Amino acid sequence: MKLQREHNFSAAKFGKTALAIIVGIFILSTVMGSFYNVSEQEQAVVTQFGKVVATNTAGLYFKIPFIQRVHMVDMTTHGIGIGYVIDKNGQNITVDDEGIMITSDFNFVDIDFYLEYKVSDPVAYIYNTNNPESVMKNIALASIRSTVINYPVDEVITTAKGQIQSEAKERLQSALQAENVGLTVVNLSVQDAEPPTDEIKQAFKAVETAKQGKETAVNNARKYQSEQVPAAEAEADRIVQNAEAEKAARIAEAEGQAARFNSIFEEYSKYPLITKQRLFYEAMENVLPDAKVIITDGKTQQILPLDSFSGDSASGN
Structure with missing residues (x-):
C-alpha cells in the first residue's frame, strides 16, 4: 500500500515537472517570438487582424504574440530576362513567345x-x-x-537600341505606377536583337555589308574631295x-x-600736212626698214654702188 502511494507521488511529481517544462518552453518561445530583427536589405510589414499597423526598416522590434504578424520583404535589386x-x-534559352516582336515595317525581330x-x-x-x-x-x-513596333527592323537591330x-x-x-503593384524599374537594357530565321539573318548581314561599303565609299569620296578642292581653288586663284x-x-x-593718238591728233590739228608727211615717213620706216633706195632717170643700164654718207660707213673705211 505504501509502495503504491510512493509510486503515485512520483508520477504526480513527474507530471508537474513536465508541465512546468512545457509551460516554460511555451513562455520562452512566446517571448522570443515577440521580437524580430529586420536587416538592412529588408523591410517588415506588421499586420494586426489583417490590417497593416506598421512598416519597419532595419532594427530590432517587438510584436504582440498571436495578434500581430510580421511579413518580411526583400528590398534589394533583382533581375529577370525577357525573351529568354x-x-x-x-x-540562355530563347523564349519565342516573349522575344519575337513585329517592327514598323512589318518584319519580325x-x-x-x-x-x-x-x-x-x-x-x-504584399496586398495589391x-x-x-x-x-x-x-x-x-x-x-x-x-x-519596338514604332521602329523599322534595321534600326531595331543596329542604331536604335x-x-x-x-x-x-x-x-x-x-504602367507600374498606374497598377500600383509595389515594384519599380531600376534598369531595362537590350541584351540582343537579331532576325528570327537564318535566311533573314543572312539578308541582314548582306545589308550591313552594303551599309559598310557605302560608308567606305562616302569616306573615300570625302577624302578625295578634301584633297582636290584645295588644289582646284588654288588653280582658280592663279587663273583669276x-x-x-x-x-x-x-x-x-x-x-x-x-x-x-590724242597727242598725234593735237599735232595734226595744228599742222595737218606736216603731220601727214611725218606719219607717212614713220610708216615707211616700219614697213621697209632694210630697203635700198635707188635714184634713176629710167635710162640707166648699170647701177654703180653708192657709198653711205652715214658715220657707220666712214668708220668702216
Whole structure:
C-alpha cells in the first residue's frame, strides 16, 4: 500500500515537472517570438487582424504574440530576362513567345531584354496583387512591344537600341505606377536583337555589308574631295590673278595708245600736212626698214654702188 502511494507521488511529481517544462518552453518561445530583427536589405510589414499597423526598416522590434504578424520583404535589386531564360548550366534559352516582336515595317525581330527591379512599396507589393512579378513581366512585354513596333527592323537591330530601351523603360515605369503593384524599374537594357530565321539573318548581314561599303565609299569620296578642292581653288586663284594681270596690262596699253593718238591728233590739228608727211615717213620706216633706195632717170643700164654718207660707213673705211 505504501509502495503504491510512493509510486503515485512520483508520477504526480513527474507530471508537474513536465508541465512546468512545457509551460516554460511555451513562455520562452512566446517571448522570443515577440521580437524580430529586420536587416538592412529588408523591410517588415506588421499586420494586426489583417490590417497593416506598421512598416519597419532595419532594427530590432517587438510584436504582440498571436495578434500581430510580421511579413518580411526583400528590398534589394533583382533581375529577370525577357525573351529568354537561364538554365541550370547558365546558358540562355530563347523564349519565342516573349522575344519575337513585329517592327514598323512589318518584319519580325528576336529581341531580348534584361529587367532590373526592386520593391518600392512593401505594403502594395504584399496586398495589391497575388503575384506582382508576373504582373510586372506582362506589363514589361506590353511596353516593349509598344515601343519596338514604332521602329523599322534595321534600326531595331543596329542604331536604335538605346532609344528603344529608354522609351520602353519609361512606358514600363508609368504602367507600374498606374497598377500600383509595389515594384519599380531600376534598369531595362537590350541584351540582343537579331532576325528570327537564318535566311533573314543572312539578308541582314548582306545589308550591313552594303551599309559598310557605302560608308567606305562616302569616306573615300570625302577624302578625295578634301584633297582636290584645295588644289582646284588654288588653280582658280592663279587663273583669276593671271586674268587680272592681263586685264591691267591691256588697260594700260589701251590707255597709252589712246594718249598717243590724242597727242598725234593735237599735232595734226595744228599742222595737218606736216603731220601727214611725218606719219607717212614713220610708216615707211616700219614697213621697209632694210630697203635700198635707188635714184634713176629710167635710162640707166648699170647701177654703180653708192657709198653711205652715214658715220657707220666712214668708220668702216
